[in-house]
Amino acid sequence: MKHTRFLVLITLAFASVMATSSSPDPMIFVSASPCDPVARHYLDIPKDFDCEMIKWRLSLYKDPRNQSPTRFELSYTYGMTKPGTEGFMNGGFAKELKGKWTATKSTSQRAGSHVYQLIPDSRPGTISFLKLDENVLHLLDLKGNFMIGNAGFSYTMNKL
Template identity: 50%
Template sequence: MYTAMKKSIWLPLLLFTGSAAPDYNVSPTPDTFVAATPCGDVPRHQLGIPADLECEMIKWRLTFRRDPRRQGRDDFRLQYTYGMTKPGTRGFMNNGTSNEISGTFRITENKGATTGRYIFTLQPTGSKTPIAFLQLNEHLLHLLDQQGHLMIGNAGFSYTFNKQNTHL
């Protein structure tokens, strides 16, 4: 009888908590997204890349860690390399310049006119400049400008980030 009573108390609580949970993946396993983007004015500002530095491309590696035990304290790590492209390769002349930022992020429901379910907003530690992405689907994020508009790429690069498959 005691076991049946314990089940009758916990089952409704589990059902309630499960129905209130968001439908994006919450897991201690990190999600990693990668991209090669133009080195435009907006990402230069967001990443602190000097405006007078020659730069054609930025390679990004963005890792999100969402831990259900630490709700509201989700964190990210962004590793990036920028510089002039090396002709005929996917790399940089002189290996480019690499940097890393980290901080917290939050996920909010998209209330704008642009198609996409959630907005991921990164708040780098020690920076006032947030970096925002629109989640296009489970596997794609797209960089947003400071007004919340989709960034437009060029003939060689877009601002779309692809989720890395961790099961390869």
């Protein structure tokens, strides 16, 4: 009897965890981008803050039951580049953004099959990426155009 009750409890606990959790292994995309006004706007970086590079790490979680998008976590560091390294002067300034994300089929005939849209919990507005393939996303501007980088950095996100 005790054994049966224990098994039922374990089963219920497992089912509860499965029902509420997102995929334990998110898709992770990384990038080093410029720090243009649109990116500053998306990431709440003050316009007068000395910034020439943003390092992005975007984790996209899916519901394990049906693979539909659930939560996202975006951690990013920004600041001035440290010459001769891939890092920042004084380590840069780190922030995080969390929320929900959606994936919609792109209706445009251009490259890219889906638009991934981040909807942050903490503030209004969205951040959109075009999915170019399974491994490569590209940040879009407020009008849905490709964000234009510079000679050093681009707004392309690469799967880790």
